[in-house]
Amino acid sequence: MTTETDFRSRYPQPSTRDLHPGTAIERIRPIGRPGFPRAALFDFDGTLSLIREGWPDVMIPMMVGELRSTGTSETDDELTHLVSTFVHELTGKQTIYQMIRLAEEIRRRGGAPREPADYKRQYHDALTARITARREDLRSGRVSPDAWLVPGSRELLEGLLVRGVELFLASGTDLPYVREEAELLGIAHCFGPRIYGALEQVEAFSKEMVIRQILESSSVRPEHLIGFGDGYVEIDNLATYGATAIGVASDERHRQGRIDPWKRERLISVGAHLIVADFQEHRPLIDLLFGRG
Numbered sequence: 001m002t003t004e005t006d007f008r009s010r011y012p013q014p015s016t017r018d019l020h021p022g023t024a025i026e027r028i029r030p031i032g033r034p035g036f037p038r039a040a041l042f043d044f045d046g047t048l049s050l051i052r053e054g055w056p057d058v059m060i061p062m063m064v065g066e067l068r069s070t071g072t073s074e075t076d077d078e079l080t081h082l083v084s085t086f087v088h089e090l091t092g093k094q095t096i097y098q099m100i101r102l103a104e105e106i107r108r109r110g111g112a113p114r115e116p117a118d119y120k121r122q123y124h125d126a127l128t129a130r131i132t133a134r135r136e137d138l139r140s141g142r143v144s145p146d147a148w149l150v151p152g153s154r155e156l157l158e159g160l161l162v163r164g165v166e167l168f169l170a171s172g173t174d175l176p177y178v179r180e181e182a183e184l185l186g187i188a189h190c191f192g193p194r195i196y197g198a199l200e201q202v203e204a205f206s207k208e209m210v211i212r213q214i215l216e217s218s219s220v221r222p223e224h225l226i227g228f229g230d231g232y233v234e235i236d237n238l239a240t241y242g243a244t245a246i247g248v249a250s251d252e253r254h255r256q257g258r259i260d261p262w263k264r265e266r267l268i269s270v271g272a273h274l275i276v277a278d279f280q281e282h283r284p285l286i287d288l289l290f291g292r293g
Contacts, residue, residue: 004093004206007232009269010239023284024257026275028268031244036290037165039220041211041238043229044171044178044197046250048153051134051181052173053252058127060084063102066119070111088262092231094172094198094205096120124174138184145186150250151257152279157190159286165226166218170196170210170234208237215241226289230263232270239271244289247272248279 011029018027045052063083064076072079082105090098099120103113113119137143146154160167167190171178175197182188182195199205211227214220222242229235230248238245247267251258259277267275276285 004097004208004233005236007089007092007236007266007270010236011269011271013265013268020274020284020288023281024277025281025285025288026264027273028247028275029271029273031273031289036163036224037160037226037244038224039166039168039214039218039226040160041168041170041207041214041225041227041229041234041243042157042191043207043231043234043248044169044182045173046150046230046252047228047248048150048157048169048187049181049185050148050150050252050255051131051138051184052127054130055127056084056087058130059087059098059123062123062126063087063098063119066102067105067109067111070106070109072109092172092229092233094202095123095174096198096202099123135181135184145184149185149187150248150278151255152282154187156279156282156285157187159282161190163286163290166194166220167191168194168196168210168214170207172198172207172231172233174198175205207234211237211241211243230260230267232266235267235272236270239273245272245274246285246289247275248277249275250278 014028019025020027042048060080060083064079067079086101087098090101096116099116102119103116106113134148138145138148157167169182169191178197179195196205196210214225215222225243226246227234227238227243228246228248230250235245235247249259249263249267251260257277257280264275
């Protein structure tokens with residue numbers, strides 16, 4: 001069975017920030033590889049797409065409500081702290097893992113949990129209600145796709161494509177929604193059939209599986225693979241396989257090139273080579289990745 005690894009800090013935090021000259025691109029570890037990037041793996045939510053921005057505001061209250069129904073004597077503040085902690089610890093994994101943990105916590109309190117997949121459906125229904133207007137605005141053309149893209153995403157993707165880099169997309173969100181939302185954002189064509197997401201059978205998909213597939217089914221060597229993500233799973237996997245990992249510490253709510261400090265620390269601790277807030281500096285980032293910076 002293929003599972004996604006738990007978060008484990010493997011690298012120390014830098015004592016000072018080393019910025020690539022003239023940019024806000026933070027250099028954490030040296031990028032050392034011969035040749036040019038030939039393949040690039042992207043996470044979706046928080047890395048390219050902002051359609052699901054605010055999802056914790058849906059998931060956490062839902063879970064607190066389920067735990068409250070067990071009759072526990074814990075206060076809402078205590079339950080919120082508990083849930084917030086494990087939800088964020090598991091961020092980057094497939095959504096089902098957060099629901100598995102919810103079921104475990106219900107059981108610990110003497111409750112009889114439903115199947116994790118049931119909780120996942122409940123959460124997704126609530127999230128869909130939150131983001132329906134965003135999706136409809138995109139579908140109707142009332143809102144530009146760039147409004148719900150991490151700034152600079154389109155330019156980065158196109159810049160890599162014109163340099164012959166093959167692009168892959170892998171998300172912990174269910175595959176049908178990843179495909180649909182990539183279309184709504186006008187970036188699905190950048191990936192073609194190379195879009196992957198969570199499946200009904202948990203063991204049938206992981207980001208590590210996609211990385212292995214890239215390395216095993218093409219002429220791409222680890223030193224020719226680059227990857228972008230705001231979750232620890234993909235950055236940890238990329239670093240473990242010897243690829244170049246770019247951590248996207250995106251502040252999804254405020255944007256404007258702001259760094260999310262929690263994301264930054266977490267991505268550095270699992271092996272990110274570079275840290276960016278978004279892709280507004282796509283030109284110097286591409287130059288750096290191609291050894292021209």
